[in-house]
Every structure is written in C-alpha cells, then in structure tokens.
Amino acid sequence: MSASVETVILKIGGSVITNKDSNRFEIRRDEIGRIASEIGAARAARPMRLVLVHGAGPFGHTMVTNYGIAEGVGVPKGIEGFVRTHNSMQDLNYVLMCILRDKGLLGFPIQPSACIRQKRRELISFDTAIIAGLLDLDDGIVPILYGDMVLDESIGASVVSGDAIVAHLAPALRADRVLMGTDVEGVFEGDPKTDPAAASIPTISAENLDRVMESVRGATTVDVTGGMQKKLIEIRDKLGGIGVKIFDALAPGNVERALLGRQVGTEISLRR
Amino acid sequence: MSASVETVILKIGGSVITNKDSNRFEIRRDEIGRIASEIGAARAARPMRLVLVHGAGPFGHTMVTNYGIAEGVGVPKGIEGFVRTHNSMQDLNYVLMCILRDKGLLGFPIQPSACIRQKRRELISFDTAIIAGLLDLDDGIVPILYGDMVLDESIGASVVSGDAIVAHLAPALRADRVLMGTDVEGVFEGDPKTDPAAASIPTISAENLDRVMESVRGATTVDVTGGMQKKLIEIRDKLGGIGVKIFDALAPGNVERALLGRQVGTEISLRR
Numbered sequence: 001m002s003a004s005v006e007t008v009i010l011k012i013g014g015s016v017i018t019n020k021d022s023n024r025f026e027i028r029r030d031e032i033g034r035i036a037s038e039i040g041a042a043r044a045a046r047p048m049r050l051v052l053v054h055g056a057g058p059f060g061h062t063m064v065t066n067y068g069i070a071e072g073v074g075v076p077k078g079i080e081g082f083v084r085t086h087n088s089m090q091d092l093n094y095v096l097m098c099i100l101r102d103k104g105l106l107g108f109p110i111q112p113s114a115c116i117r118q119k120r121r122e123l124i125s126f127d128t129a130i131i132a133g134l135l136d137l138d139d140g141i142v143p144i145l146y147g148d149m150v151l152d153e154s155i156g157a158s159v160v161s162g163d164a165i166v167a168h169l170a171p172a173l174r175a176d177r178v179l180m181g182t183d184v185e186g187v188f189e190g191d192p193k194t195d196p197a198a199a200s201i202p203t204i205s206a207e208n209l210d211r212v213m214e215s216v217r218g219a220t221t222v223d224v225t226g227g228m229q230k231k232l233i234e235i236r237d238k239l240g241g242i243g244v245k246i247f248d249a250l251a252p253g254n255v256e257r258a259l260l261g262r263q264v265g266t267e268i269s270l271r272r
Numbered sequence: 273m274s275a276s277v278e279t280v281i282l283k284i285g286g287s288v289i290t291n292k293d294s295n296r297f298e299i300r301r302d303e304i305g306r307i308a309s310e311i312g313a314a315r316a317a318r319p320m321r322l323v324l325v326h327g328a329g330p331f332g333h334t335m336v337t338n339y340g341i342a343e344g345v346g347v348p349k350g351i352e353g354f355v356r357t358h359n360s361m362q363d364l365n366y367v368l369m370c371i372l373r374d375k376g377l378l379g380f381p382i383q384p385s386a387c388i389r390q391k392r393r394e395l396i397s398f399d400t401a402i403i404a405g406l407l408d409l410d411d412g413i414v415p416i417l418y419g420d421m422v423l424d425e426s427i428g429a430s431v432v433s434g435d436a437i438v439a440h441l442a443p444a445l446r447a448d449r450v451l452m453g454t455d456v457e458g459v460f461e462g463d464p465k466t467d468p469a470a471a472s473i474p475t476i477s478a479e480n481l482d483r484v485m486e487s488v489r490g491a492t493t494v495d496v497t498g499g500m501q502k503k504l505i506e507i508r509d510k511l512g513g514i515g516v517k518i519f520d521a522l523a524p525g526n527v528e529r530a531l532l533g534r535q536v537g538t539e540i541s542l543r544r
Binding site: 140 | 351352379381383385389402405409412413
C-alpha cells in the first residue's frame with residue numbers, strides 16, 4: 001500500500017444500472033459495460049485504490065415492496081421475501097461481476113449480508129478488514145459491494161442501502177474521495193425531474209449547506225430510500241471530512257472524469 | 273431456535289456437482305436439481321436446521337493449477353488468478369443458488385471470502401454468527417457455503433476447501449450430524465477406483481480408526497486436496513464428537529436417506 005495512492009469509493013446508483021422507472025427487473029448491461037470501460041481507462045491513467053458500491057433498483061426495492069417486508073420479516077412470506085430479495089440482489093451483482101470480468105477488471109464482490117448485521121435498520125456490525133486487505137494485497141483488485149438485505153437483530157432482516165455501506169466504508173478505509181453516480185446531473189435547487197427550471201448547484205460547502213438542504217427538501221430524484229435530502233444528511237453526518245461528488249453516471253465520460261478528479265456534477269466539500 | 277431440532281451440515285463434493293474427471297467447467301445441473309429435490313423431500317418429512325456446503329471441482333482446482341497459485345499469489349498473474357478463481361467459484365455457486373430457488377428452497381449463499389481469512393493456508397478468522405443467525409431466524413433458510421479462495425496473511429491468498437469450512441462450522445454451530453456426499457460409496461479398505469476388490473467399511477469407530485487410516489493410505493478417490501486419509505484425519509481432529517456419514521451423493525435417494533438418518537455409506541462415530 002502506497003500512501004500516495006488515493007482511495008476512492010465509487011457508488012453507482014440502482015437508477016443507473018437498472019431500468020428503475022419501469023420497475024421491471026431489467027439490467028442495463030450496456031451502461032454497466034460502458035462504466036466498466038471508463039473505470040478501466042481512468043485506472044490506466046492514474047493508479048488508485050478503488051471500491052465499487054452499487055445500488056439495487058427494482059432488484060431490491062420492488063422485491064421488498066412486493067413481499068411487504070420493509071418493516072421486518074414477521075409477515076406472511078416474510079422469510080421467503082428476505083431470502084428472495086437477497087437472491088435477487090445476487091442476480092444483479094452476478095451480472096455486474098461478469099461484465100467487469102469481460103472487461104478485464106479484477107472485480108471482487110463482497111457479499112454484504114455475509115459480513116454486515118443491523119439493528120432497527122441501522123448498521124451495527126461490519127468488519128471491513130477483508131476489504132482493506134484486498135486493496136492492500138493489490139490495488140488492481142476492485143472490491144464490489146451492493147445494497148442487500150441482511151440480518152437485523154430487532155426486525156429479523158432489513159435493507160442495507162448502498163449509501164449506508166458507503167457511509168460506513170469511507171471513514172473505515174480512510175477514503176480520500178467518494179463519487180456518487182446517479183441519474184441526475186448533481187444537486188439542484190428544487191427537483192429537476194418535476195421542475196425544468198431547477199438550477200444545479202456546482203459546489204456545496206459548510207457555508208451554503210443549510211440553504212441547499214432547505215432547497216432540496218422533497219426532491220426524490222436520487223435513487224433509494226429518502227431522496228437527495230437524506231443523501232446530504234448522510235454526507236454531512238458521516239462523510240463530513242471527505243470530498244464527495246454527485247454526478248450523472250448515465251452521461252458517457254462522467255465516471256472517468258469523476259475518477260480522474262475533473263469537474264463533473266456537484267462537488268461537496270464540508271471540511272471547514 | 274428449538275433445542276429438539278437437529279442441526280445438520282450437508283457437504284456435497286465438487287466431484288458430485290461438476291464433471292470433475294474431464295476438468296472442463298461443466299456443472300451437473302441435473303444432479304444439483306435432483307439433490308435439491310431430495311433436500312426438499314427430507315425437510316418436508318423432518319424439520320431440521322440445515323447448512324449446505326459445496327466443493328469446487330474444476331471451478332476451483334483447475335483455476336488454481338492453471339494460474340500456478342497453490343503456494344501463493346506472488347507469481348506472474350497471481351493476483352489475477354486469485355480474483356478469477358473466486359469469480360469462478362461464484363459462477364458455480366450462482367448456478368446452484370438459482371437451481372435451489374427454482375426448486376423452492378430458501379437457499380442463502382454466504383460468500384466465504386467475505387467472512388473468512390487464513391494464514392499459511394489455515395483458517396484463522398471466520399465469524400459464524402451470521403450463519404447461526406440465519407438458522408435462528410427461520411430454519412427454513414438454508415445457508416450455503418462453498419470452497420473459495422480467500423485472503424491469506426502469509427501468502428496473499430489461499431484456497432479454503434469445503435471440508436475445512438465444515439470442520440470449522442460443525443463445532444461452531446454445535447451440529448448434530450455431518451453428511452459428506454461424495455462420488456464413492458463411502459470409505460473403502462483400499463481405493464475402489466483402482467482396485468475393484470476394495471471392500472467398503474460400514475462403520476468406523478474409535479476402536480477401528482487406526483486400522484482404517486492405514487488401509488486408506490493413498491486412496492485419493494474423495495475430492496479435493498488430500499484424499500480420504502486427510503478427510504479422516506480432519507474428522508478425527510476436528511469433528512471427533514460429531515456423527516459423520518460419508519456416502520455416494522450421485523446415487524439417487526442417498527441424500528434424502530442421509531438427511532433422514534437412514535443407513536447409507538460409511539458411518540463414522542468416534543465418540544468414546
């Protein structure tokens with residue numbers, strides 16, 4: 001491990017790699033292939049320790065909704081729902097692993113439900129030593145984590161989102177940068193999906209954070225549970241000192257640009 | 273968790289679920305489907321806490337041999353070999369998960385390389401709390417583990433065999449019985465694959481163990497690293513108090529019979 005090599009966490013939202021709008025179980029293989037190529041190109045240009053975290057899209061959320069297990073597994077077919085939701089996440093992650101392998105990347109999936117436990121839907125146990133060990137062994141290895149359904153001490157089983165994994169992993173690995181690839185261009189004042197006049201915010205600092213938080217209230221454009229406001233709260237509370245970019249990973253070239261540290265989307269830097 | 277429900281570990285060797293002889297990457301889907309049906313039938317007849325562990329066959333061994341990484345990853349393409357061997361084990365495990373799902377079983381894979389670390393090719397860290405937690409949550413869930421390639425503190429990465437996982441898991445879960453499905457009928461005096469006159473041994477106890485160990489020396493019929501003698505040594509040293517059956521899982525009906533506690537293969541009971 002060289003201290004001069006940056007550690008970067010790249011989160012790719014479920015809205016990027018699946019057809020989320022339709023709520024069909026449809027994987028966007030072309031987008032995954034393009035993103036894998038961009039990762040390869042960026043790494044060829046600049047060595048880095050890279051961890052990839054991907055979201056669930058319908059492979060997680062639709063399953064949880066269909067089985068009615070968002071509040072726990074103590075419902076009819078709740079246990080089946082838990083297992084099938086995990087299986088479904090494996091369907092998605094397996095395809096992603098295969099595409100990365102085809103592209104020559106050394107993607108090494110780490111199954112979250114094999115190493116994470118939760119309580120009241122909050123992460124309480126996550127041994128990140130194996131992930132750090134993979135990066136230490138060789139920074140060509142790209143550990144891959146994903147939103148998953150895991151054991152929960154209070155409600156049996158609960159969803160751990162890709163964002164929650166990032167929030168835990170970034171400080172544990174002392175990540176230098178977190179890149180959040182979504183299906184919107186960054187953080188907007190308002191909701192760009194319902195308000196075409198919503199203005200994008202190029203940078204968020206400790207100074208304008210409160211104002212931005214107010215302006216994004218209700219904007220649900222960014223994938224998973226809670227929308228953009230929850231994302232910003234998590235970034236503030238758990239990633240405070242780490243530089244974060246939120247950007248549109250569906251726009252070709254953006255993943256590579258983000259990995260290389262170039263301007264893309266919204267830059268969040270809360271270090272005072 | 274009911275104390276009256278038995279905990280059973282079923283190991284299915286790589287020689288059962290893959291075409292091991294050819295060393296091609298060929299999965300025996302029909303055999304896996306049949307075994308899944310037998311598991312379903314046995315569980316319908318008798319509730320039990322069941323953990324399934326499967327071997328690698330060529331998906332592990334051929335990969336390790338081809339990349340030359342049996343002694344560690346410090347060789348050309350060693351890191352690639354490590355990652356690709358793990359990826360390959362995921363190929364096998366993913367097919368197995370899908371077949372179990374198709375058969376209605378609640379199979380829940382637990383990725384060994386996400387929770388096991390080794391040193392000098394010996395397991396040094398394996399948190400089994402999640403596996404126990406899955407069984408405690410509902411004994412309809414069947415955790416599935418498998419031979420894998422994992423981080424190794426001394427040589428970078430090393431193979432953890434399905435047998436080594438069983439040896440650690442059985443005492444950790446206080447298993448009542450361990451069932452080892454292989455491609456031979458049990459333990460023989462000699463090697464049944466090279467000596468058609470080799471006699472099968474119906475029961476092995478503390479009394480006849482030494483004599484049996486001598487007679488199986490060199491018999492390599494049972495899958496993975498080390499053959500039948502190593503298997504018996506591991507059973508003696510790590511599973512001493514637990515009843516073990518070694519049987520032919522390719523013979524239809526045997527998996528169900530073994531799960532239901534009926535006579536099949538060789539019974540090993542070393543409890544004095």
